[in-house]
Amino acid sequence: MEGSVSIVKCQTYDEKEVLKALRRSIDLIGGINSFVKRGDRVLLKPNLLYGKSPEKAVTTHPSIIRGVIQIVRENGGIPILGDSPGLGSALRVSENSGIKRVADAMDCPIVEFNRPVLPPESKGRIFKNIEIDQAVFEADVIINLPKWKTHAQMLLTLGVKNLFGCVPGPRKALWHLKAGEDHKIFAQMLVDIYHMIQPALTILDGIVGMEGSGPNSGHPISLGLLLASPDPLSLDQIVCDLLGIPRESLLTNRVAFEQGLGMDGIIVVGERLEDVRIRQFKFPGLWRIDWNLPGFIKKALKNAFSSKPVIAEEVCKLCRQCIEICPPKVLKENEKGLEIDYGQCIRCFCCQEICPEGAITIQQGWGLKLVGGRQKLVD
Ligand code: SF4
Ligand code: SF4
Structure with a gap:
């Protein structure tokens, strides 16, 4: 069910409730068998931006990590967790965010993304030489686990943006420099990274998200939702629908549409959009106007x-x-x-x-x- 996005309600991070909601969200888009086979090395890519406690809603919640590890294991997969935080190590951020405790208890290794390699076959449209961590290419399956947050530069950080963490630490600054002041070029780079990585499954932690001055200093907001999809781009579009904003307002969506990707044919399963719309949500302020001036x-x-x-x-x-x-x-x-x-x-x-x-x-x-x-x- 390639273009499908499931929406499941979940109001709490109680581990049993989260596990139940995760199972339902995955079952609705074809079941874990469609994504993970016995013996697969499964790389879990959470949002490990900064080591703050789970209540601050900066990182993917440990209950989500625990539930996904369990589901992958039940299907015979071998989970590994990895990311490249903005600053510091994945291990340190995992410790402070409660994720290491869960990973240790479940005997799931955490890998640092510090082995940059060029993709064996570049699928990027414009940026073809972006170095991604080797762990990504060693995995049979990638499960992308973003957090629903605002983002000062990109408006929101969701499924597609979360994959930028697969670029090892110091290399991220280089790509920011390369994109310069043009945020659309940065969005193009994110879309190219999405092409290169192509996660099998994306599950968005929207149980408690972040609004306002995200992605690190905004306010937690209870949204009560889990979204899952084989395609993070489709998932990001459905989040825009839920928030009542045009899909193009997310620059990654806009770049993808200009390339003929995305737009039509997304099937929403589970909750109906109109029943779970987010009526109140604070976005970051307007950051620029271009007007195509010289x-x-x-x-x-x-x-x-x-x-x-x-x-x-x-x-x-x-x-x-x-x-x-x-x-x-x-x-x-x-x-x-x-x-x-x-x-x-x-x-x-x-x-x-x-x-x-x-x-x-x-x-x-x-x-x-x-x-x-x-x-x-x-x-
Ligand atoms: S370039 Fe400007 S916005 Fe970016 S980190 Fe430096 S001071 Fe901040
Ligand atoms: S502005 Fe923030 S990050 Fe920069 S030195 Fe002060 S506290 Fe640290």
Whole structure:
């Protein structure tokens, strides 16, 4: 059931309830037999952005990890868990997020993604030389386990965006630099990574998601849903439907549509969309307007018509993680504190994504405030 997406209600992270909901969500799209065969090495790819407790909704919840390990094992698969967090090791993030405890109890190894290799056969349309971790190619099956969260740069991080974690740590900064200020190019890269990895199964943890200033400092929001699909792109489109926003507002969707992928033929099974729509959800603010202006005008108006990261000195604990992660190294420490060279800042918002204190907010330029007023989801 390639283009199908299941929607299952689940209001709690109680392990038994989650297991039941996971089984139902997978059964509705063909059952685990369609995805995992006896003896398969199954790589589980959660969202391990940052090591915060599960209640903060930054990482995929340990109950989901436990349930998926159990289901894979019951079918004779051999689960392994891996990711490349924004900063630090997968092991450390798993410890702080409660995932290591579950993985240890279930005897499931955690692998660090630190072996970059070029895909044996590049399926990317534009970006053909993206190095992915070798663990991805050693696995027979990939199960993608994203968390439903907002994202300052990409609006939302869901099934397709979660696969960016298969690019080993420091290489991620290079790809941010390569994409530069054009978020659509970054989306193209994400779509190319999706082509290369092609997970067999994606299960979205939307039991408690994150709204507002995601993906690290937003607010947990109880959504009560699990979504599963053989295709993360279809799943992302159904999330847009659930949130009542145009599917194209997610740049990865828009890029895929322009390539003739996606759009039609998604079959929703389980709950009916109209019964489980999310009526209240806070998106991150509008971050830029393009209007297809010539480059020199865009440059001149950059600060006015784009959003920028702003550091609240009173909240900052000077941990320097933002300095470390900033791809073009335009965020520096001086005698007064931290300073950003906005002329060179590529608006990737990696600094906001990684700040453990929520000290970096996204502020709209005056031009955006003038024309935007409130967030506009398709530019
Ligand atoms: S990551 Fe946040 S807390 Fe750490 S130095 Fe940067 S702004 Fe300050
Ligand atoms: S300052 Fe922040 S938004 Fe600007 S380039 Fe550095 S990490 Fe990206």
